[in-house]
Amino acid sequence: MARASTLHRRPAPMGAGRLLARVALGSTGLAAILLLLVYPLVSFLLLAVFPGLFGQSGQGFSLAAFAQALDGYALQSVLNSLAIGLSSGALAVGLGLYVSWLTQRTTLSVRRLVDGAVWLLLLTPSYLLAIGWLVLTQHGGLLNQAGLHWGWLEAAFSGPIGVALVLAVKHIPFAYLAIAPSWNTIGGELEEAAQVHGIRGGQATLLLAKLLLPAIAAAFAVVFAEALSDFGVAATLGASSNVPLLTYSIYRALYANPLNFPLAAASSWILLALAGIAVWAQARVNRRAAAYAVLSGRGRLARRVVLGGYGKAVAWFSLGLLGLVALAIPALATVFMSFTKVLGDGLNWANLGLDNYQTVLRQGDLLGPLTYSGMLAGLAATTALVLALVLASVLSSGSRLARGLDVVLLGTLALPGLVLAAGYIFAYNQPFLPLYGTSLLLGMAYAAGAMPSSSRILLGPLTQLHHSLGEAARVHGVSGLGVLRRITLPLLAQPLLYAWLLAASGIVFELPASELLYPPGQPPLAVALLKSVHNFDFGLSTALEVVAVAIVVGTVWLIRAVVTRLLPPNWQRRLNEQHSH
Amino acid sequence: MSSIHIEAAFKCFGSVKALDRVSLTAQPGEFVVLLGPSGSGKTTLLRAVAGLERLDGGAIWRGEELVEAPALGLHLPPEVRRLGMVFQEYALWPHLTVLENVALPLRERRLGSWRELAQEALEGVGLEALTQRLPHQLSGGQQQRVALARAIASHPQVLLFDEPLSNLDAQLREELRLLIARLTHQHSITALYITHDQSEAFFLADKLGVMREGQLLQFDRPEVVYHRPAHPFVARFTGAQGGLEAYQEGLRLHLNTMVVQQQAARTGRMRVYFRPESLRLHHQPHPQALLAVVSHCAYQGQHYQSWLMLEDATLVQAPSPQRLQAGERVWLEPHPDHLFVFAEGDE
Amino acid sequence: MKSLTLLALTALTALSSALAAPTLVVYSAQGYDQDVVDAFQKATGIETKLVDLSTGPLVAKVEAEKQNPQWGLVWFDGAEAMRSLADQGLLLKGWTPQVNWNAMGKALLPTDKSYIPVSATFAGVLVVNTKVVPADKAPRSWRDLLKPEYKGLVGMNNPSISGPTYPLVAGVLQAQGGEAGGKKYFEQLKANGLHVFDTNGVTLKALYSGAIGIAIVQSSAGIGAVLKKEPVQLAYPEPVSLLPGSIGINAKASPEVVAAAKKFVEFVLSPEGQKVMLSGDTGGDSNYYPLLEGLKPSAAVTPLIGIKYQSVDPTVWGSREGEINTWFTNTIVR
Known part of the structure; x- marks a missing residue:
């Protein structure tokens, strides 16, 4: 038969080549995860039960570290972390839901405003928020000096409530970014169906919440993990209000004499276990909820609610209040502090001036570290983003590999940067992997640190891309690379740009890996900033922070403006925008 | 091409x-x-x-x-x-x-x-x-x-x-x-x-x-x-109805009271399908027809479409030139050449 | 996208190889270290690279590197952590430079010569906010702090969190006649409304804002506050404890690096090196007491006359640090 002979004549170069490429891509991603995250983390975590590893003074197998990590006081920090993680998670998700509903489902024109605020908040280090509120509310703080003695506010901020509140506010962006795209996937008809069938008020909200449950679960898991891993708030508000948190226990065990690496490792395990709860809960929710509609090539219009006068008033008031709590108050307090000459002299005009900023300008030796960090941040953020894109596409596949990956990534999110950085020393200060002390390793650590959250951020936009968009392109002769260039990249350009900016600006200020891994003689910005402030000169340090944040926000804005100008217009349309108006 | x-x-x-x-x-x-x-x-x-x-x-x-x-x-x-x-x-x-x-x-x-x-x-x-x-x-x-x-x-x-x-x-x-x-x-x-x-x-x-x-x-x-x-x-998915039980002996197909001559000889239990347009409606008892009770009748422009319940509770559709009353008894005569007969168990 | 990664990795590799092979690597937590390193390099021509961190991460780094140490010498305040490194065999023993030590210097030299003290401050002095506690009513002794007039006004750091605070606690315990008497003293202090904050920064913020009136902190932090013209003054209760700044040399380093490290120590203790140390960080660490005969501290430092100080023996108190810190956290903080 003619056909049978063709069967033998044609071998399969194309098929094999493509398969090879796919396997290569997959294994590159896997290798990156193993080298950047798993190997160093496991190295460190093993110390919990094998305290004698890496030349440390311990022997054999022991569970003593876990006993220590769960004794009275340390147990308190576990419980505190759990309670604060849960409450700030719930609060952030609730607020994220409300704000995303306002931007996605009402005619209120706040989209740009909220998006701007969300990114600003993402760029702001958590300790700045905490310090802002501390400066304002502590006993003898700005409020007191202004003659306002609001005991309840002081009490709230010198206890767990303040810690949970600041952590929740700081992490609203994560909840918002995780939930916002989902509003488009549950078409307005569903809401209308509820209305038509007389389901109103609380019941309707409940119905909607059930439809949004996968997004809510994802948002909660991320916020919970991020809140658990937060160190900035733990070290400032938490520390000054005697609310010991797990991250701070880890910090203590790692940095305070007598050092106790096994204890830090055991506490890290506990932190991982707590994050595991969130992962498990999310997986359960996802298993129950069918993965329903995503953005397809079918341009369906989402219906928007026209808010009445009362609804508008509530919306504006709550957004204003959020803006005040999340950005305006901490920013003002910090800026105010940076203008204060002598802190002990308190609130008066004579005590305000530019002295601290003049000192900042004299810190000429910060230019080198700034350039170095900027360059490393650019490279590491690019690497992180490429890997994050690969990871996000694996995650969005929903395979078993994806679930495993999700656990690893969320676990990494939950561990403070300190643990990863310390793990890098153990893992890479080895004769067979002598990378410790090189810029390469520091860059790897930066990329590893940025990767989990970047992939989380890209996951939303990526899952919105209906697979038929790519299939349509390939069937019509567009190659795999062409699909990436013509379809995927243009549709993901905006989220990619933002994720890159976020990763890069986070890296510029990253402290723990910078401290533990920087090459001798080549300090990164965070280390240099820390050094240029002696003896708790708060005025100077806040001035430095204000300048640094201003530089970074300015750079981010500049890059964004330039890139937006360079991008072809159809790359700038956002997925969500095609569903609005 | x-x-x-x-x-x-x-x-x-x-x-x-x-x-x-x-x-x-x-x-x-x-x-x-x-x-x-x-x-x-x-x-x-x-x-x-x-x-x-x-x-x-x-x-x-x-x-x-x-x-x-x-x-x-x-x-x-x-x-x-x-x-x-x-x-x-x-x-x-x-x-x-x-x-x-x-x-x-x-x-x-x-x-x-x-x-x-x-x-x-x-x-x-x-x-x-x-x-x-x-x-x-x-x-x-x-x-x-x-x-x-x-x-x-x-x-x-x-x-x-x-x-x-x-x-x-x-x-x-x-x-x-x-x-x-x-x-x-x-x-x-x-x-x-x-x-x-x-x-x-x-x-x-x-x-x-x-x-x-x-x-x-x-x-x-x-x-x-x-x-x-x-x-x-295939018959069902392309719109045929029925699925009535029947028995064939040689060339003779026994369907209810009807006996229909078949072209191929076989013996055994059968299932019979037919298309709505192959049915003829009688208002009087007819030897080569099946008794049915009208359950619903709808106007379709050129004709009426009726849903009819056969004795074994099978619901079938048939066109009729005039409106039928629900509960009315009618006799359906399938066109013998347009019966689809499958041996039971062919599914 | 993939080629971009490759590019990034190549660039990083190139960068790292360009930075490879420093001759002497200095791990230091001192404010003037960069100036000293620069001056040393200029004076000797030995290539020297600095890793500057605060004491906590610095010691953590040293301990984590134990298997394969990357440093030539390590330099920070506090004898207990240095003692612990020496006891783990990480520090070169039996060598001190030939210099003319003063009495304070001699008191701080360890008997096994496993590290070299090069400066001293006081672990705990009283920094008084004169707006809260008028200068003439400031406390003068440790016992004074138990008086009702200071009830709720005294603050300090938690030693299990703030690194430099343990020497202060140990010093107070030693001055109160040992662990039992000292613990009782802290319990009384607690009964008088002692505030315990996690770190120096928080304690000082509370002091400046007037939340407390008296902070027990390291002397250099107090002098820094005075220089910053904060409304504070210092008091030196009897006895204050010495907090040495010391240098340890890597026991596993190559002979070349050990030789370079010894040269570095000699330079630090030379008149030239001391000049750099005294001027490198005038707002902070430069305000120390020199350990060499004939050298005076900077003008901002309170002259030693009339101050009674003690040396806290790290061989006695170093090993008790974990236990005492736990006790402090469980008994005094809660």
């Missing part, structure tokens, strides 16, 4: 056989429709032809070119199979204008005349005035016209349709299926079209295949499928 030949296509998803050794040929210029319920494997087959799904066994040729043969490790990626495809969800690229959507595949193939080709395709579907719109600014019907224009713009020899009309309302469906039939014949395109709508299938098909649970039960001209269904499922 190019043919599509599928030989023993086999595909499993876990323990489910999505395709169970399906073979068929679409001759050059032929419009082939695959009809089946969801889960019948028709989508998998179409996607395998497109290269979006890999077969586990079998082979696919496009003309004389082998494009899929898992036994040889051969799988040509979709982009080199030179096809056009129209998706159920339209799959228009949301960031590109109508013109860009149609032009992108042409430009990717480095066709210098891409602008003319795209323009021509858009004129063909009547959208020349909307070239600068974005997909979300169009209605569903318009979007699917853009998708159609995109698929035919490069004059492919083979066009695939994945239930393209199922998201549209009745009137648009009729409009578009005519457009599809006209365009494919005009360009002598070999088409593979899947649907679960029998009227669409009969309207479009030069050859019609009916699928169930991964198997192709019948593949023939639509007239043959209509008049001589090869399988009780």
